[in-house]
Amino acid sequence: MKPQVKYSSAAIRDLDRVWMGVYEACHDFDTTARYLDGLLDKVEAKAAFPKSGSPLYYQNSFTGYYFVVFKAYMAFYRVEDDIMFVDRVLFGRSDYMRVLHLQAEDVEE
Secondary structure, eight states: OOOEEEEOHHHHHHHHHHHHHHHHHHOOHHHHHHHHHHHHHHHHTTTTSGGGSEEEEETTEEEEEEEEEETTEEEEEEEETTEEEEEEEEETTSOHHHHTTOSOOOOOO
8 A cells, every 4th residue: 555645734835835936936837847846756755665754853852753855945744654744845944943833932930
Protein backbone atom coordinates (compact mmCIF):
# COMPACT_ATOMS: atom_id res chain seq x y z
CA MET A 1 0.00 0.00 0.00
CA LYS A 2 1.40 3.37 -1.03
CA PRO A 3 1.79 5.82 1.85
CA GLN A 4 -0.62 8.75 1.75
CA VAL A 5 0.20 12.45 1.83
CA LYS A 6 -2.50 14.72 3.19
CA TYR A 7 -2.33 18.52 3.16
CA SER A 8 -3.99 20.62 5.85
CA SER A 9 -6.13 23.55 4.79
CA ALA A 10 -3.37 25.84 6.13
CA ALA A 11 -0.81 24.07 3.91
CA ILE A 12 -3.05 24.50 0.88
CA ARG A 13 -3.35 28.23 1.65
CA ASP A 14 0.44 28.32 2.01
CA LEU A 15 0.82 26.70 -1.42
CA ASP A 16 -1.48 29.35 -2.88
CA ARG A 17 0.81 32.01 -1.36
CA VAL A 18 3.85 30.25 -2.80
CA TRP A 19 2.18 30.28 -6.22
CA MET A 20 1.40 34.00 -5.99
CA GLY A 21 4.87 34.89 -4.72
CA VAL A 22 6.66 32.98 -7.44
CA TYR A 23 4.34 34.29 -10.14
CA GLU A 24 4.79 37.88 -8.95
CA ALA A 25 8.56 37.40 -9.05
CA CYS A 26 8.81 35.88 -12.53
CA HIS A 27 5.52 36.79 -14.29
CA ASP A 28 5.63 33.45 -16.08
CA PHE A 29 2.95 30.80 -15.69
CA ASP A 30 5.14 27.89 -16.84
CA THR A 31 8.01 28.79 -14.50
CA THR A 32 5.60 29.13 -11.59
CA ALA A 33 3.99 25.77 -12.38
CA ARG A 34 7.41 24.06 -12.58
CA TYR A 35 8.43 25.63 -9.26
CA LEU A 36 5.30 24.43 -7.50
CA ASP A 37 5.54 20.99 -9.13
CA GLY A 38 9.14 20.73 -7.90
CA LEU A 39 8.08 21.66 -4.38
CA LEU A 40 5.25 19.12 -4.35
CA ASP A 41 7.50 16.43 -5.86
CA LYS A 42 10.10 17.01 -3.14
CA VAL A 43 7.46 16.72 -0.41
CA GLU A 44 5.76 13.66 -1.86
CA ALA A 45 9.08 11.91 -2.48
CA LYS A 46 9.31 11.55 1.31
CA ALA A 47 6.06 9.55 1.47
CA ALA A 48 7.78 6.19 1.00
CA PHE A 49 10.13 6.92 3.93
CA PRO A 50 8.62 9.90 5.74
CA LYS A 51 10.97 9.74 8.72
CA SER A 52 13.87 10.36 6.34
CA GLY A 53 13.00 14.06 6.41
CA SER A 54 14.91 16.34 8.75
CA PRO A 55 13.49 16.13 12.28
CA LEU A 56 12.61 19.49 13.83
CA TYR A 57 13.92 20.03 17.34
CA TYR A 58 13.10 22.80 19.80
CA GLN A 59 14.89 23.15 23.13
CA ASN A 60 16.60 19.78 22.58
CA SER A 61 13.31 17.94 22.14
CA PHE A 62 11.81 16.47 18.99
CA THR A 63 8.68 18.47 18.13
CA GLY A 64 6.95 15.69 16.21
CA TYR A 65 7.59 17.52 12.95
CA TYR A 66 9.85 16.66 10.06
CA PHE A 67 10.65 19.05 7.26
CA VAL A 68 11.93 19.16 3.72
CA VAL A 69 13.51 22.16 2.05
CA PHE A 70 12.84 23.18 -1.53
CA LYS A 71 14.65 26.32 -2.62
CA ALA A 72 13.24 29.15 -0.45
CA TYR A 73 10.48 27.08 1.21
CA MET A 74 10.16 24.49 3.94
CA ALA A 75 7.34 21.96 4.24
CA PHE A 76 6.58 20.78 7.77
CA TYR A 77 4.86 17.44 8.29
CA ARG A 78 3.92 14.87 10.91
CA VAL A 79 3.80 11.11 10.51
CA GLU A 80 0.94 9.02 11.90
CA ASP A 81 0.74 5.36 10.93
CA ASP A 82 1.29 5.34 7.14
CA ILE A 83 0.03 8.89 6.60
CA MET A 84 2.19 11.96 6.10
CA PHE A 85 0.29 15.06 7.25
CA VAL A 86 1.72 18.24 5.72
CA ASP A 87 0.69 21.00 8.12
CA ARG A 88 2.49 24.04 6.70
CA VAL A 89 4.63 25.18 3.77
CA LEU A 90 6.54 28.29 4.86
CA PHE A 91 9.17 30.67 3.57
CA GLY A 92 12.49 29.47 4.99
CA ARG A 93 13.42 32.88 6.38
CA SER A 94 10.14 33.25 8.27
CA ASP A 95 9.79 32.71 12.00
CA TYR A 96 8.46 29.21 11.36
CA MET A 97 8.83 28.17 15.01
CA ARG A 98 6.34 30.88 15.99
CA VAL A 99 4.02 29.97 13.13
CA LEU A 100 4.12 26.32 14.19
CA HIS A 101 3.41 27.46 17.78
CA LEU A 102 6.47 25.71 19.11
CA GLN A 103 8.01 28.57 21.04
CA ALA A 104 7.35 28.78 24.74
CA GLU A 105 5.03 31.63 25.63
CA ASP A 106 6.75 34.63 27.16
CA VAL A 107 5.71 34.97 30.77
CA GLU A 108 6.05 38.34 32.45
CA GLU A 109 7.17 38.16 36.02
